[in-house]
Amino acid sequence: MAPSYVMAIDQGTTSNRAILFDKDGQMKAMEQQEFPQYYPQPGWAEHDPKEILASVIHCAEGAMKKAGATKADIAAIGITNQRETTVAWDKNTGEPLYKAIVWLDLRTSDTVAELCRGRGGKDRFRKKTGLPISTYFSAVKMRWMLDNVPEIKKAAAEDRCCFGTIESWLLYSLTGGKDGGVHFTDVSNASRCMLMNIKTLQWDASVCKDIGVPMSALPAIKSNSEVFGAVKGFPSLEGILISGAVGDQHAALLGQGCLEVGSSKNTYGTGCFMLLNTGADPVTSKNGLLTTIGYKLGPDVPVTYALEGSIACAGRVVQWLRDNMGIISRSSE
Numbered sequence: 001m002a003p004s005y006v007m008a009i010d011q012g013t014t015s016n017r018a019i020l021f022d023k024d025g026q027m028k029a030m031e032q033q034e035f036p037q038y039y040p041q042p043g044w045a046e047h048d049p050k051e052i053l054a055s056v057i058h059c060a061e062g063a064m065k066k067a068g069a070t071k072a073d074i075a076a077i078g079i080t081n082q083r084e085t086t087v088a089w090d091k092n093t094g095e096p097l098y099k100a101i102v103w104l105d106l107r108t109s110d111t112v113a114e115l116c117r118g119r120g121g122k123d124r125f126r127k128k129t130g131l132p133i134s135t136y137f138s139a140v141k142m143r144w145m146l147d148n149v150p151e152i153k154k155a156a157a158e159d160r161c162c163f164g165t166i167e168s169w170l171l172y173s174l175t176g177g178k179d180g181g182v183h184f185t186d187v188s189n190a191s192r193c194m195l196m197n198i199k200t201l202q203w204d205a206s207v208c209k210d211i212g213v214p215m216s217a218l219p220a221i222k223s224n225s226e227v228f229g230a231v232k233g234f235p236s237l238e239g240i241l242i243s244g245a246v247g248d249q250h251a252a253l254l255g256q257g258c259l260e261v262g263s264s265k266n267t268y269g270t271g272c273f274m275l276l277n278t279g280a281d282p283v284t285s286k287n288g289l290l291t292t293i294g295y296k297l298g299p300d301v302p303v304t305y306a307l308e309g310s311i312a313c314a315g316r317v318v319q320w321l322r323d324n325m326g327i328i329s330r331s332s333e
Contacts, residue, residue, distance in 0.1 A: 005022055016058075020074075045101075071240055074240050077241070091183070116133050131192075182228060186222055186223065192247060222245075223297065258275070262276070
């Protein structure tokens with residue numbers, strides 16, 4: 001029999017989910033699991049990449065069990081993920097070289113100040129990348145790691161350091177890790193690194209040089225909809241094709257059906273994010289919005305651009321009230 005389901009992996013800031021959809025687009029089963037957050041210093045936020053991977057596998061297997069499905073029933077896997085959160089790992093061992101630095105982490109403020117001293121200030125790279133220099137984006141997290149984590153500096157010098165956002169780490173790990181795992185990212189996540197030229201859709205050599213990130217450590221950029229590889233090394237999922245990857249807010253733009261120029265969506269999660277479809281051309285905002293990629297639905301399909309406005313803390317405040325203040329015991333309160 002032909003496979004009955006597609007699996008969506010939703011890797012979020014505080015939890016992971018795996019959802020099975022049938023041929024009619026109806027949700028058949030879902031498994032969700034929170035994972036630990038680490039705050040080693042004020043303003044710092046970290047995740048353990050291996051804990052995220054283990055949780056993703058747990059959720060995938062849990063959803064399959066609920067649906068009574070096996071790997072033969074899964075046509076493909078798609079991954080959506082928290083953006084900007086940055087992982088560094090050793091391509092020879094497959095092991096993380098440091099904890100993942102989360103998108104809302106503020107430790108890179110000095111790095112940002114240093115980069116802003118260059119010509120153009122905070123908008124120094126905006127014409128090429130669509131983004132202002134900010135603690136938010138992956139490039140400054142990579143630079144901080146290179147400057148402050150000796151193991152990463154050494155690995156980069158020896159050409160064995162791999163950088164990536166979370167979907168890149170998952171793609172690598174799920175397709176074999178050190179045993180042939182792919183080092184890919186998708187165009188939506190790449191657009192949030194502050195290293196990709198939003199017109200060429202490739203890493204920009206001059207921006208990488210100015211920020212101090214070696215291009216050899218960066219993943220190859222693919223569209224949102226194509227085969228990235230097949231699962232390898234996880235028996236319950238072995239051989240399933242991973243056929244899509246897209247940043248969470250870009251996935252929401254698609255999921256809300258914002259396929260026409262001028263259509264927009266607003267998502268309330270850990271943070272709050274508004275995206276507006278601007279069509280085939282990048283648009284520069286006069287009101288502080290970010291120029292970014294909307295989506296690219298295949299290697300030979302034109303890219304769609306978007307404008308984005310973001311607020312870092314929305315649902316995260318509820319988690320803080322629960323876990324730090326103890327004012328509530330459950331988020332549902």
